[in-house]
Amino acid sequence: MLVMTRRDLFRAGSVAAAGAALAGGAVAGASGAGAAGLAPSAAASAAAVSSGLRVGSRGPKVVALQNRLNALGYYAGRADGVYAGQTRQAVLAVQKVAGLSRVGSVGTGTASALNRGVRPKARSTSGHVIEIDKARQVLLVVDGGRVTRIYNCSSGNGHYYYDRGKRVRAVTPSGTFRFYWQVANGWQHGRLGDMYRPMYFNGGVAVHGSRFDVGAWPSSHGCVRVYNGTMDELRRGRAIYLGGTVRVY
CATH class of the missing domain: 1.10.101.10 (PGBD-like superfamily/PGBD)
Structure with missing residues (x-):
């Protein structure tokens, strides 16, 4: 509650x-x-x-x-x-x-x-939704079908890499999900790198801050990278929260 x-x-x-x-x-x-x-x-x-x-x-x-x-x-x-x-x-x-x-x-x-006054349009029409636009590489906060915040982000770069001996392609899956697990504060140290305050929404895929420059193009292993200050802002305003909806397209 x-x-x-x-x-x-x-x-x-x-x-x-x-x-x-x-x-x-x-x-x-x-x-x-x-x-x-x-x-x-x-x-x-x-x-x-x-x-x-x-x-x-x-x-x-x-x-x-x-x-x-x-x-x-x-x-x-x-x-x-x-x-x-x-x-x-x-x-x-x-x-x-x-x-x-x-x-x-x-x-x-x-x-x-x-x-x-150029702004993007939302695809969601109701509720509080985080939209990840992979084509344009932006994260949108949407309320009631209206975009209220726009952030730079970076998703999976499409390249192949090896994880535990398995060849994996760096793709951020499309679909509608919910945030189900988080690291509330600080860094999580994983096999593929460090993640700042990650919020997971699909298996091992999360929205998280990064030590790397978010930059202009897809560059992650599949997670959605944002600037650390952006992650703090999203958390501070409770734009993202456990149980919240994420729509990736």
Whole structure:
């Protein structure tokens, strides 16, 4: 019951933030930052995004970028004006959704996509669902058929590897599953590598943080890798929880 209550709080926070953004004249369909309370003001979220920003950039243009990302649901963390890891992950997610070059820096195409308010659509129509879009390599948090958060992710790369002498292909299976086991905090050390706060949903397949760069393309043994900060955010807001639904396609 406690998990469900916190899940409901996450959903309520997302809906409230979205309502505030719409009431303030932000882009229609944009989501605030949900339970983390990171939804920017309407004025900040509406500020035009500039090109020429990359990891290491600092200042008000980065603040405008981060506010815009958060307003559209691409989680960039706190708008601190520093273009670092979480901001790069959010930019990669935008580039994947918009079909742009996956470089992690903001060129004219990415700035245009953000200023147009490009967002993905959900396949689920009801309930709280985590969707894994393998074609675009993004993880979506969906509530009632509406995408509330978008994160960069990486799934199975399709290559073959050997596990306990058996030849296995690195594939993330498609289908609908439920999270059934977790490591609540810290790292799990496995045969194929270390996993940060894994949430398992299909045998040995989990959503987890990784020591490796999540990057732009499929790169895992079959699990769904996300940035460690993303995993913390998903757990903190109870976007993922035991018994929750996962839809992989």
